[in-house]
Amino acid sequence: MLTVGAAAGPRAKLQLNGVSRHFGAVQALAKVDLGIAEGEFVTLIGPSGCGKSTLFNIVAGLLEADKGGEVLLDGAAASLLGKVAFMPQRDLLLPWRNVLDNAILAAEIEGQPKRAARETARSMAADFGLKGFEGHYPQQLSGGMRQRVALMRTFMFDRDVMLLDEPFGALDALTRAMMQRWLLDIWSRYRRTILFITHDIDEAIFLGDRVVVMSARPGSIKLERRIELPRPRDPALLTTPEFNAIKRELLDAVEEESLKTFAAGAV
Amino acid sequence: MNATLARGLAGGLLLLALWEAVVRLAQVPPWILPPPSGIVATTWSARGALLDAGAMTLFEATAGYAIGAALGLLLAMLLALTTPVRKLVLPMIVLINSVPVAAYAPLALLWFGTGALSKVVMVAFIVGFTVFLNALDGLLRVDPAAVSLFRSFGAGPLGLLWRLRLPSALPAILVGLRVSTVRSMIVAIVTEMLGSQKGLGWTIFEAVLQIDFLRVWAAILAASLISLSFFATVSAIERRLVFWR
Ligand SMILES: Nc1ncnc2c1ncn2[C@@H]1O[C@H](COP(=O)(O)OP(=O)(O)O)[C@@H](O)[C@H]1O
Ligand SMILES: [Mg+2]
Numbered sequence: 001m002l003t004v005g006a007a008a009g010p011r012a013k014l015q016l017n018g019v020s021r022h023f024g025a026v027q028a029l030a031k032v033d034l035g036i037a038e039g040e041f042v043t044l045i046g047p048s049g050c051g052k053s054t055l056f057n058i059v060a061g062l063l064e065a066d067k068g069g070e071v072l073l074d075g076a077a078a079s080l081l082g083k084v085a086f087m088p089q090r091d092l093l094l095p096w097r098n099v100l101d102n103a104i105l106a107a108e109i110e111g112q113p114k115r116a117a118r119e120t121a122r123s124m125a126a127d128f129g130l131k132g133f134e135g136h137y138p139q140q141l142s143g144g145m146r147q148r149v150a151l152m153r154t155f156m157f158d159r160d161v162m163l164l165d166e167p168f169g170a171l172d173a174l175t176r177a178m179m180q181r182w183l184l185d186i187w188s189r190y191r192r193t194i195l196f197i198t199h200d201i202d203e204a205i206f207l208g209d210r211v212v213v214m215s216a217r218p219g220s221i222k223l224e225r226r227i228e229l230p231r232p233r234d235p236a237l238l239t240t241p242e243f244n245a246i247k248r249e250l251l252d253a254v255e256e257e258s259l260k261t262f263a264a265g266a267v
Numbered sequence: 268m269n270a271t272l273a274r275g276l277a278g279g280l281l282l283l284a285l286w287e288a289v290v291r292l293a294q295v296p297p298w299i300l301p302p303p304s305g306i307v308a309t310t311w312s313a314r315g316a317l318l319d320a321g322a323m324t325l326f327e328a329t330a331g332y333a334i335g336a337a338l339g340l341l342l343a344m345l346l347a348l349t350t351p352v353r354k355l356v357l358p359m360i361v362l363i364n365s366v367p368v369a370a371y372a373p374l375a376l377l378w379f380g381t382g383a384l385s386k387v388v389m390v391a392f393i394v395g396f397t398v399f400l401n402a403l404d405g406l407l408r409v410d411p412a413a414v415s416l417f418r419s420f421g422a423g424p425l426g427l428l429w430r431l432r433l434p435s436a437l438p439a440i441l442v443g444l445r446v447s448t449v450r451s452m453i454v455a456i457v458t459e460m461l462g463s464q465k466g467l468g469w470t471i472f473e474a475v476l477q478i479d480f481l482r483v484w485a486a487i488l489a490a491s492l493i494s495l496s497f498f499a500t501v502s503a504i505e506r507r508l509v510f511w512r
Contacts, residue, residue: 060419082421092413095511096434106420109430139511157420 011075013038013193014059014084014161019069020218021054028054030218031069038160041187041194043204045254046214046222047261052197053089055219056163059195060086073161085159085192089166091150093138099149100125100134106157121156127186128152144175148182155186161193169199177235180206184233201254202238205229205246213253216260223253298480310485316470317489323466324459325493327383328451331390335451336444338391339398347406347432348424357403364396368454369461376462386458386466393454394447401443405436438512441505448501452494467493 012035019032028051036042046052057063059071061080070077073084085106093102103124104117125131128148138146147167154162167183168176180203187194198204204211208227215222227246229237237243283303289295290302297305310317346353372389379385409432417427459468467490474482 057415060415062415062419081418084419086416086419088412088416090412092410092416094413094431094434096437105430109417109420109422109426137511 012036012072013040013074014195015072015075016055016059017070017072019055019058019071020066021051021058021063022066022218027218029058029065030220032220034212034221036161036193036195039191039193041196041207041209042212043196043198043208043210044212044214045198045201045204045250046219047216047254047258048199049261050214050217050257051219052214053165056086056165056195056197059161059163060084062086083159084161084163085154085157087150087154087162087164087167089169091138091146093146093149095138098135098137099130099141102138102149103152103156105153110157117156121152124152124156127189128155129182142175143171144179147171147179151183151186155190155192159192161195164194164196166197166199168203176200176203181233181235183207184231188232201247201250205243205250206233206238211246211250213250213257216257216264222257225250298478301481301484305481306484306488309481310488313482313485317467317485320465320467320470320486321489321493323383324452324455324468324490325497327386327459327466328390328455328497330383331387331392331455332394332447332451334387335391335394335396336398336447339395339443340402340440342395343399343402343406344428344433346403348428353403360396360399364400368393369457372458372461375458381462381464383465386455386463389458390451390454394451397447397450398440398443402436402440405439406432408439409435438509441501441509445498445501445505448497449494452490452497456490 014034014036016032016034019029020027021029032055034042044052044055054063058065059080061083065071071080073080094105097105100118100121103121104112104114107117107120108114122134125134128151130145130148130152133141133145138149141149147170151164151167154164168179171179184207196204196207198207205227211225211227213222213224214220225246229242229246286300287302287304290300301309346357368389371392372385375385375389375392379388406428413431413435414427417431422430455466456468456471459466460472463469467486470486471483471490474480474486
């Protein structure tokens, strides 16, 4: 059941081979190998400071990996900037743009006419629970709504691969549970390849086709666990014996790494 | 905002009443300090000349303001785009800006004459610096994470400037534009005092020479009213444009 550094089947949508990165004397990532299949939902979990965001920045093309590693999108090693839809840890909504205009930001940068982009956004608003709020400004929205606007912005940047960096990290538990189910629903409809960072094991198992655990810094893949729980998933799943068995397995790995981070005085 | 305005008005009226009372009770001679009622009366009777002079000064101030604001903003955008050039010229600009305004005025009069042009140039110079420094600060002080997000969407330097840097800098730019209103009036008046045949600064200067202190005060009152309206107009625009603050 447990494999380390494996690829994702015959032809990976996204493939990382030996990706490392250091900042001065700090080694943030050490030889990350990871493959993600088309349409797969992979959750990435690891102690804070282990290099998850750094990994995302590399896959988004915002940061160079150290020499020797490669990131392949559809098998090709081209520049990744503008090729994957990236949702950073903070929502970064623009206070001078209303919900609709925040959502169309990427489309607008790509040169789509505003009017057409707004029409698309308007038709998606209901899916993202934003119907009736199209004209609201970010400062008028709740945390959960802001995240949905940021997610909509990411979905509207129409790329096969989506990187979501702890999108629900700042939400309260109830809102978060609701958003998780909602995201699965959206994902089943818009069908994208998703790489999702979280520090919440329940969330990682509940959402993922596969959970990837990263080691303490320098981050590398410690283990991968395929989650064969049936979809669609509902909250009752969280209390089943199967779920708990997986959770126990993963908890051991995650705790070991968190302890290393703790001992290193990084938390 | 309205409560603040009401309190300000009440305070101002109280101050005027006190002024009037003290001047009357202590029988202060008018050349030292005339009573507010005397100033208002003189302003009213000299309203034709004051209106002409005020229109001239307002024209110089607003023309210089518009030119200076446009140039300052343009330069800030250019330098925001070109980091190496910015690092080269910014220290020089800050140095020039640290010399007091009035020091340049005689040069402006020498080069551009005693007509409106020298005042417009001086005002444009000062407003340009103020707007430039505020705008550049705002343009550069953007959230690096937001820059990353824009780049991940494929935005280039111009897209970043237009969709992120300029809107982010709008609050700072409007602060610059707001403080520039009063500065533009001050500079126009001071330059008029140093050499001109028209305007409120010239009126004040002339009245001092003729020992007509009521007219000095009347011109000061007119200048204050114009300056205040200019400031209030730009403040109102600021509140509309920077609605998210
Ligand atoms: N731009 C940077 N410059 C220097 N150090 C960095 C930079 N970005 C990240 N780091 C360091 O790399 C490590 C991993 O950071 P990060 O990827 O943000 O971790 P995570 O997202 O897993 O919490 C941390 O020790 C962090 O201090
Ligand atoms: Mg992070």
